[in-house]
Amino acid sequence: MAVSTDPADPAPARETGAGPGHxxxxxxxxxxxxxxxxxxxxxxxxxxxxxxxxxxxxTRPSDTGTxxxxxxxxxxxxxxxxxxxxxARRLYDPLYRYWFRVEWEGxxxxxxxxxxxxxxxxAGAIPPDAPAIMHGIEQQLDRPVYGLADDFFRTVPVVGTxxxxxxxxxxxxxxxxxxxxxxxxxxxxxxEGTKATSKTYADRYRLRRFGRGGFVEIAMRAxxxxxxxxxxxxxxxxxxxxxxxxxxxxxxxxxxxxxxxxLVLGPLGYITYxxxxxxxxxxxxxxxxxxxxxxxxxxxxxxxxxxxxxxxxQEALHDMLRERRSVWFG
Amino acid sequence: xGRRVLITGLDTFWGGRMAxxxxxxPDVDVILGxxxxxxxxxxxxxxxxxxxxxYSILSRIVRATQVDTIVHTFLETxxxxxxxxxxxxxxxxxxxxxxxxxxxxxxxxRHVVVKSSTHVYGSSEHDPAWFREETPRPSPxxxxxxxxxxxxxxxxxxxxxxxxxxxxxxxRFANVLxxxxxxxxxxxxxxxxxxxxxxFDPLVQFVEEDDxxxxxxxxxxxxxPGVFNVAGEGKLPWSEVAAIxxxxxxxxxxxxxxxxxxxxxxxxxxxxxxxxEGLARYGRGVDTGRLRASGFRYRYTSAGAVQSxxxxxxxxxxxxxxxxxxxxxxDVEQFFRHSPAVVRGLDA
Numbered sequence: 254m255a256v257s258t259d260p261a262d263p264a265p266a267r268e269t270g271a272g273p274g275h276x277x278x279x280x281x282x283x284x285x286x287x288x289x290x291x292x293x294x295x296x297x298x299x300x301x302x303x304x305x306x307x308x309x310x311x312t313r314p315s316d317t318g319t320x321x322x323x324x325x326x327x328x329x330x331x332x333x334x335x336x337x338x339x340x341a342r343r344l345y346d347p348l349y350r351y352w353f354r355v356e357w358e359g360x361x362x363x364x365x366x367x368x369x370x371x372x373x374x375x376a377g378a379i380p381p382d383a384p385a386i387m388h389g390i391e392q393q394l395d396r397p398v399y400g401l402a403d404d405f406f407r408t409v410p411v412v413g414t415x416x417x418x419x420x421x422x423x424x425x426x427x428x429x430x431x432x433x434x435x436x437x438x439x440x441x442x443x444x445e446g447t448k449a450t451s452k453t454y455a456d457r458y459r460l461r462r463f464g465r466g467g468f469v470e471i472a473m474r475a476x477x478x479x480x481x482x483x484x485x486x487x488x489x490x491x492x493x494x495x496x497x498x499x500x501x502x503x504x505x506x507x508x509x510x511x512x513x514x515x516l517v518l519g520p521l522g523y524i525t526y527x528x529x530x531x532x533x534x535x536x537x538x539x540x541x542x543x544x545x546x547x548x549x550x551x552x553x554x555x556x557x558x559x560x561x562x563x564x565x566x567q568e569a570l571h572d573m574l575r576e577r578r579s580v581w582f583g
Numbered sequence: 584x585g586r587r588v589l590i591t592g593l594d595t596f597w598g599g600r601m602a603x604x605x606x607x608x609p610d611v612d613v614i615l616g617x618x619x620x621x622x623x624x625x626x627x628x629x630x631x632x633x634x635x636x637x638y639s640i641l642s643r644i645v646r647a648t649q650v651d652t653i654v655h656t657f658l659e660t661x662x663x664x665x666x667x668x669x670x671x672x673x674x675x676x677x678x679x680x681x682x683x684x685x686x687x688x689x690x691x692x693r694h695v696v697v698k699s700s701t702h703v704y705g706s707s708e709h710d711p712a713w714f715r716e717e718t719p720r721p722s723p724x725x726x727x728x729x730x731x732x733x734x735x736x737x738x739x740x741x742x743x744x745x746x747x748x749x750x751x752x753x754x755r756f757a758n759v760l761x762x763x764x765x766x767x768x769x770x771x772x773x774x775x776x777x778x779x780x781x782x783f784d785p786l787v788q789f790v791e792e793d794d795x796x797x798x799x800x801x802x803x804x805x806x807x808p809g810v811f812n813v814a815g816e817g818k819l820p821w822s823e824v825a826a827i828x829x830x831x832x833x834x835x836x837x838x839x840x841x842x843x844x845x846x847x848x849x850x851x852x853x854x855x856x857x858x859x860e861g862l863a864r865y866g867r868g869v870d871t872g873r874l875r876a877s878g879f880r881y882r883y884t885s886a887g888a889v890q891s892x893x894x895x896x897x898x899x900x901x902x903x904x905x906x907x908x909x910x911x912x913x914d915v916e917q918f919f920r921h922s923p924a925v926v927r928g929l930d931a
Contacts (some may be wrong), residue, residue, distance in 0.1 A: 323890035325826045330785055330818050330868070331712060407708040407865060410782020410837045424753065427711035 258444035285339055332417035338391070341419050341475065345388055352528050355385050356583065359535035360393055366435035368440075369538065370472045371398070372459055373482040374566060375443035377491040377499060378510040379523070382484045386441055387420060397480055399432055401442045404577045405507055419583070426471055432546070434475035436458050444468045444559070451508035454492035458485075458574060460567045466559030469541070473555070476545030478538035481562055483569040530583040536569055584824070587691075587804070589650040591638065591681065592657025594618030596666050596764055597698060600796045601656055602629040608804075615648055616659070617641070635698055636669070637676045642684035649691040654803055655681055658735060660700040660756070661726040662856045663767055674731040681740045685749065694750040694806045696799060697739055700906075701755045701788075701812065703732050706861030712786075713870040716755075716810045726857040743808075752810035754798055757814030757869060758862070760888045761792030764897035767854035769892055772828035778844055778855045778863065779821055781800030781834035785866025786818035791883035791891050801879050811868035811877075815885035820864060827889045829896070 328334045349355050363369065371390075373382060385397040401424040407413045422428050424442060432438045443449065444463040452461065472479045493510040501509035514522030539562055543550060577583060588605055593616025605611045606627050610870035614629040616622060619636050622629070634640055636657075645653075659665055661674050678697070683691040704714045707722035724730045736753065743751040760769055768789075771777045790798075790813055824831050831854065835843045840863070844855035855863075871881075878884045883891055919925055 313865070323827055323884075323886040324819065325823050326820065328820050328823070330786070404708040410780070412782075412783060414784045422712065423708070425709075425711040427713065427715070431713065458661075570598070 254494070259533050269517060270478075273369060282431060283583070325445055328418065331420075331422050331428075333399065333420045335399065335423075337415075337418040338397070338420060342388060342391065345384060346392075347387060349388050352526065353381065353385060353490070353531040354583070355389060355531045355533065356394070357389055357533050357535070362535045362538050363390060363439070364478070364538070365394060366396070366437065368437040368475060368477040370429070370433060370475070370477055370479045371439060371441040371482055372444055372468055372479055372562070372566075373441065373484050373533075374458075374487075374570060375445050375449035376452075376484070376487040377450060377526075378493050378512045378514075379491055380443075380487060381490045381526055381531070382487040383441065383443070385487075386482060386484070386533065389533065390439065398438060398441050399440045401429060401440055403447060403507070405447075407495045426467065429468075429471045430475050433471070433477045442468050444563075447507045451496060451510065452493070453495060454488070454513070457488040457492070458570050460563055460570070463559045463563045466555045468551050469555045469562070470510045473541045473543050474545060474547060478540045479562060480538045481536040481566045481569070483534045483536060484531065485533075485570065485573045485575060485577060486529040486531040486580070486583075490526040490531075492527075506551075532573060532577070532583055534569055534573060536565060585610050586649065586652055587611075587613040587615075587650040588652045588653045588654060589615045589617065589645065590629075590656060591617045591677070592655075593622045593629065594620040596792075597655060597656035597795065597799070598622075599624035599626070600792075601654055601799055602626055604796050604800045605660060605803075609673075610804075613650070616643070616833070622839045636673050638680040638684075638912070639656070641680050642687055645684045645687075645690060645692060651691055652694045652696070652803060652806075653681065653685055653692055654698075656698045656799070658698055658700070658732070660702060660728070660732070661766060662726065662858060663770075663854050669682060670727055670731050674846075675734050678735045682738060686742060686746050692749065693744075694803070694808075695734070695739075696750070696752045696754070696803050698799060699736060699739075699753050699755045700732055701757045701814065701857050701867060702729050702858050703736055703755060704867060704869065705707045705729060705864045706867050708865055709864060710867065713868045714812065715870045716812055716873055720750060720826045725861065728856070728858045750806050752808055753810045754802065755810065755812050755869065755875075756795055756798075757788040757790045757812075757867070757885075759792055759795055759890040760789045760893060761795075764792045765857055767859055768824070770854045772812050772825070772830045772892065773896060775830045776833050776850065776853055777821075777825040777828065777830040778833045778835055778840070778847075778853050778859075779825075779836050780840045780860070780863045782837055783864050784820045784822050785864060786820055786868060787824065787862060787866045787887045788814040788818050788868055789824075789888035790881075790885075791888035794881050794883055794888075797882070802869065805877075807877050809873070811874040813874060814869050814871050814885050815881055815888050816871070817885045818868050819886050819889070821866070823886070824889050827886065828893050840864075860870055892909070903921070 326334060327336050373386060375382060383400050385399055390398050398421060399420050399422045401422050404423050406416050406421060407423055429440055432440045445461040446464060448461040492513045493515055494516060495511050497509045512522055514525055514527060518525055588611055590598050590601050593602060598616060599622050602614055602616050603624060605614050606629060614667060616629050616631050617634045620629055657677060659670055662670060685695050688905055705720050705722045709721040711718060724733055739751060739753055800879060822832060841857060841860050844853060847853045848855055
């Protein structure tokens with residue numbers, strides 16, 4: 254009668270409970286069993302792939318024990334692959350050393366561990382500053398840097414994928430927070446965005462607006478310092494002479510630059526930098542005395558802080574340019 | 584008194600699985616299953632009620648049976664072979680009727696569980712790497728399937744607001760892989776040809792089919808209300824899915840990949856529904872912290888789910904069946920259960 258407590262039941266023996274205590278239920282169950290049993294028979298006979306196994310989920314042996322690690326690559330949750338990074342570093346290193354002859358100042362100000370938001374000025378039609386900063390820090394401090402950039406990158410085939418494997422992350426506030434707060438990583442952003450890389454040579458070393466100060470808010474929320482980096486030389490590596498708006502719109506690009514490199518070298522100019530000397534100066538980290546983790550921060554405070562950092566960075570750039578004697582030799 | 588549970592879509596993969604999972608629980612007194620066809624799995628004590636896909640008879644059934652829990656698994660989350668109108672009837676109208684039945688005055692229902700999909704987040708270049716449950720969808724709705732699921736969730740949200748005395752759970756599942764389930768991705772992997780968009784290798788997430796049922800059972804058992812993402816830990820590149828699954832990537836041009844896939848779809852070589860197009864370009868990741876925080880533990884990671892599929896597939900190729908370790912002999916089991924010759928009450 255008590256169907257469910259049968260010791261021969263293939264399902265794990267149900268503890269004595271509802272079934273046997275209520276004869277009505279048991280009758281009902283048995284009636285149903287007869288019927289669904291017949292249906293089940295029909296289903297079991299049919300060699301269809303969507304016929305399911307009887308063994309209940311809870312008792313099914315887990316498959317994972319003997320299977321080993323299924324992963325085949327080292328691509329992390331952001332799309333970065335240390336393997337690809339290593340290849341990129343090997344290819345880029347000669348350019349870093351002998352073409353741009355990158356020189357750092359104050360690298361020790363970048364935290365050796367824990368999260369920090371690196372910000373820098375941005376320049377050049379295809380900006381050479383991001384790879385230089387990422388390469389330098391990875392070589393010297395031996396820790397990864399995630400470069401936050403415009404969503405536009407993701408839409409470009411091959412480029413988007415390579416950019417992601419090399420440590421690029423779409424600049425979404427959630428991404429930045431997770432990197433900085435949850436994972437204590439270094440993230441690099443250019444607060445000016447494409448407004449900086451699209452500016453012509455006439456506007457060189459004039460910092461654009463720092464967006465709406467979002468980077469300050471993210472650093473506040475994540476409770477990490479902002480470390481400004483002043484970059485000199487990127488402006489001259491691939492300067493824009495003028496832009497063609499119509500071509501940009503037709504190709505769905507943020508901007509279409511005609512660079513000095515392209516005027517000199519033709520199409521080759523779009524993949525060739527001038528050998529300007531890159532000098533980078535790490536400025537003092539800026540810490541915010543606010544409670545981390547809040548949903549919103551005072552708008553005026555955020556804007557003030559962003560403007561303050563922008564002024565410091567602009568001043569540092571002017572200082573470095575005062576000391577610079579040659580674009581090519583520093 | 585034990586639980587009285589009504590499951591929708593008993594004839595579908597998830598409804599059948601969920602019924603099997605609940606049948607072994609002693610605290611569940613009554614299991615009712617609604618379906619348009621006979622259930623395809625052997626069930627012991629689940630009562631099957633035939634219904635149309637709009638569930639127009641549902642309110643009568645709820646009133647007559649006094650169920651306290653409804654598990655709504657009958658939501659179409661894969662648009663292959665489902666015409667637009669049917670999709671709308673099943674997802675939107677079906678849910679509408681279900682919620683109407685659950686929320687009618689004097690209803691006995693205390694908890695509604697809805698099996699939704701992470702397709703509601705869409706897939707675009709503006710996405711964060713990890714969607715949290717409250718992250719708004721950054722891109723406009725592009726496919727029919729997504730539109731119907733977004734509409735369903737809006738209905739459920741309104742219902743939750745209007746009926747504060749009910750617990751409502753929405754589980755958003757990532758793409759499923761596993762030993763038995765057939766999805767567009769598993770279909771493609773089994774044919775050793777996984778379509779991709781040339782130049783893109785996005786990060787994707789999977790959840791193993793056992794974890795899907797376990798998650799449904801978990802929230803039903805504990806009556807945990809709220810919206811939860813359900814996906815295996817970690818993400819893996821699309822190319823790695825092909826590598827683990829033993830398939831070759833079939834690159835489609837980045838411009839109109841769906842149109843180029845269409846002739847291959849017609850020939851039955853691959854399945855590449857519209858909702859997979861965005862996924863193959865930008866991928867998707869959902870944060871599963873909330874469900875984890877409520878105590879649920881996954882058995883499989885994202886890569887583990889792909890591997891679970893691959894292992895089952897190897898076995899299937901070798902033996903013709905994914906599960907030779909246990910074969911259910913219906914007659915034998917019926918004998919053990921009902922024959923007077925079997926001495927009951929002995930410990931094994």
